[in-house]
Amino acid sequence: MSATEKNCVVVPVDFGELSLMAIATALEYVKSPNQIHAIHVLEALPATDPAMIWNTLDDEVRKNNVHKKLEEVLNKPEHQGIQIYVEIGHPSEQIVDFSQEKNADLIVIPTHGRRGISRFMLGSVTERVIRFAQCPVLVLR
Numbered sequence: 001m002s003a004t005e006k007n008c009v010v011v012p013v014d015f016g017e018l019s020l021m022a023i024a025t026a027l028e029y030v031k032s033p034n035q036i037h038a039i040h041v042l043e044a045l046p047a048t049d050p051a052m053i054w055n056t057l058d059d060e061v062r063k064n065n066v067h068k069k070l071e072e073v074l075n076k077p078e079h080q081g082i083q084i085y086v087e088i089g090h091p092s093e094q095i096v097d098f099s100q101e102k103n104a105d106l107i108v109i110p111t112h113g114r115r116g117i118s119r120f121m122l123g124s125v126t127e128r129v130i131r132f133a134q135c136p137v138l139v140l141r
């Protein structure tokens with residue numbers, strides 16, 4: 001394995017263009033797409049949400065719906081073999097925990113590149129992933 005080649009790359013994804021850019025970047029670090037673990041994290045629904053009160057939508061249904069949508073988004077030949085995961089919880093915690101479970105060599109995460117006063121605000125998912133991850137984090141803007 002070369003110095004830049006990785007065995008396991010975690011890529012947090014949503015449904016935006018930045019996520020596809022992160023996937024494309026991750027592909028440069030692996031021999032095979034099956035070494036990429038794409039993860040989408042859903043926030044837990046509050047107990048006061050009507051879907052929770054009336055039990056019309058459970059977490060497994062939500063996870064399955066998002067998983068299917070990610071399969072559609074990643075349905076290109078170069079993406080074949082990418083492993084897709086959907087978790088529920090706080091995004092930064094889930095991403096860090098997931099990368100540790102997978103013994104990731106690298107996390108490739110996009111950021112929105114805020115400017116001005118908003119760049120000083122603490123609490124972004126990317127910032128917390130950088131702070132708590134046990135492996136290198138490549139941030140894309």
